[in-house]
Amino acid sequence: MELSRRITGITGGGSDGWGLYYRAQALKAEGAEVTELNIGEHDIRTDPAILEAMHEAAKAGHTGYAAVPGITPLREEIAARAQERTGVPTKAANVMVTAGGQAGLFAAHSAVLDPGETGLYLDPHYTTYPGTIRSVGGLPHAVETRPRDAFQPRADEIAEAARATRARSLLINTPNNPTGTVYSRSTLEGIAQACEEADLWLISDEVYDSQVWEGRHLSTRALPGMEARTMVVGSMSKSHAMTGSRIGWIIAPEAAVTQLEQLAINTTYGVQGYIQRAALFALQQGTALEQKIAEPFRRRRAIALDLLAGQQAVTAIPPQGAMYMMLDIRATGMSGEEFALALLEEERIAVMPGESFGAAASGHIRVALTVEDARFADAFGRVLRFAAARAA
Numbered sequence: 001m002e003l004s005r006r007i008t009g010i011t012g013g014g015s016d017g018w019g020l021y022y023r024a025q026a027l028k029a030e031g032a033e034v035t036e037l038n039i040g041e042h043d044i045r046t047d048p049a050i051l052e053a054m055h056e057a058a059k060a061g062h063t064g065y066a067a068v069p070g071i072t073p074l075r076e077e078i079a080a081r082a083q084e085r086t087g088v089p090t091k092a093a094n095v096m097v098t099a100g101g102q103a104g105l106f107a108a109h110s111a112v113l114d115p116g117e118t119g120l121y122l123d124p125h126y127t128t129y130p131g132t133i134r135s136v137g138g139l140p141h142a143v144e145t146r147p148r149d150a151f152q153p154r155a156d157e158i159a160e161a162a163r164a165t166r167a168r169s170l171l172i173n174t175p176n177n178p179t180g181t182v183y184s185r186s187t188l189e190g191i192a193q194a195c196e197e198a199d200l201w202l203i204s205d206e207v208y209d210s211q212v213w214e215g216r217h218l219s220t221r222a223l224p225g226m227e228a229r230t231m232v233v234g235s236m237s238k239s240h241a242m243t244g245s246r247i248g249w250i251i252a253p254e255a256a257v258t259q260l261e262q263l264a265i266n267t268t269y270g271v272q273g274y275i276q277r278a279a280l281f282a283l284q285q286g287t288a289l290e291q292k293i294a295e296p297f298r299r300r301r302a303i304a305l306d307l308l309a310g311q312q313a314v315t316a317i318p319p320q321g322a323m324y325m326m327l328d329i330r331a332t333g334m335s336g337e338e339f340a341l342a343l344l345e346e347e348r349i350a351v352m353p354g355e356s357f358g359a360a361a362s363g364h365i366r367v368a369l370t371v372e373d374a375r376f377a378d379a380f381g382r383v384l385r386f387a388a389a390r391a392a
């Protein structure tokens with residue numbers, strides 16, 4: 001039996017970096033010790049106090065169907081967090097609770113794209129972006145960002161791509177995975193203007209908003225005129241080390257949330273009540289907990305920058321946010337993929353090839369700051385020496 005073109009076409013046929021992941025898993029299964037700098041997940045688990053709240057909620061009976069758009073106190077808490085950080089008046093009715101940021105990205109694109117319509121995204125990009133757009137029947141179209149611009153997008157190129165493709169939406173991500181770029185106010189003003197000129201929906205992926213090392217995170221939703229055309233995607237995965245709990249949100253105009261609820265009724269039927277209550281407890285701990293969870297990445301970023309200063313084979317734009325660092329390994333003459341595969345075989349260190357984040361990241365690798373400090377320092381040093389030996 002034939003499956004739909006929509007589902008068989010999700011991957012678009014390209015390489016997505018999973019080959020390296022599976023090779024690392026195979027080596028581990030053979031007993032090799034692999035240092036995994038390829039995964040965007042904390043090396044700590046969810047805080048015991050959050051687990052306690054989850055357990056208490058389950059024991060108290062919150063194991064039945066929960067309110068589909070999210071329980072009211074959680075929607076209120078998420079709205080308050082957004083309002084506090086952006087100044088934009090935000091109510092529970094603007095919030096849709098989703099099964100993680102990824103489900104939010106899917107739902108937001110479902111809400112703004114009809115089949116065959118173009119959704120723009122920026123390259124380099126988080127791995128799932130083009131697949132997410134394809135999975136709602138949309139046509140993904142990448143707009144390049146460049147190392148020499150520190151990966152800040154150029155608004156005129158977005159506007160031009162929007163005109164050429166008659167796009168309906170633009171997906172951005174700040175702080176950015178994989179580049180670590182935090183979009184500046186002038187970048188965001190340019191993006192806002194491009195969205196207004198081309199009448200685009202803006203889907204703003206802000207799942208790393210608690211991990212900012214330089215400058216300040218700004219939400220495009222806060223710029224004049226943008227609230228009505230912006231859907232912000234958030235998540236507890238990165239800010240609260242709750243990746244496996246699958247909880248996130250969309251902040252959008254009320255009328256959009258009403259329709260998103262219909263989509264949820266017909267797909268996930270909401271998020272588990274005990275997870276929602278654990279998320280509520282976690283958010284009530286305020287920014288102190290978010291900072292505590294972000295702190296190890298700040299330390300490892302500093303360790304990496306120190307090690308980079310002592311060599312020439314590899315260059316990097318210091319990440320302004322998020323839990324990764326992009327390394328330019330073009331001096332080795334290798335592609336990101338060749339470098340990552342050879343590094344895995346010879347040094348037993350797994351990193352992501354830049355190519356899996358799009359053409360604009362070719363000749364780069366992405367290192368995740370997600371292993372314990374001493375082990376990270378050792379592995380990062382070995383990556384640099386491996387590169388130096390190849391560049392020589």
Ligand code: PMP
Nearest residue numbers: 040100101102126177207235237
């Ligand atoms: N957006 C970005 C940029 C990400 O890096 C990730 C996870 N790596 C997600 C969204 C989705 O995360 P989750 O579904 O766990 O919230």
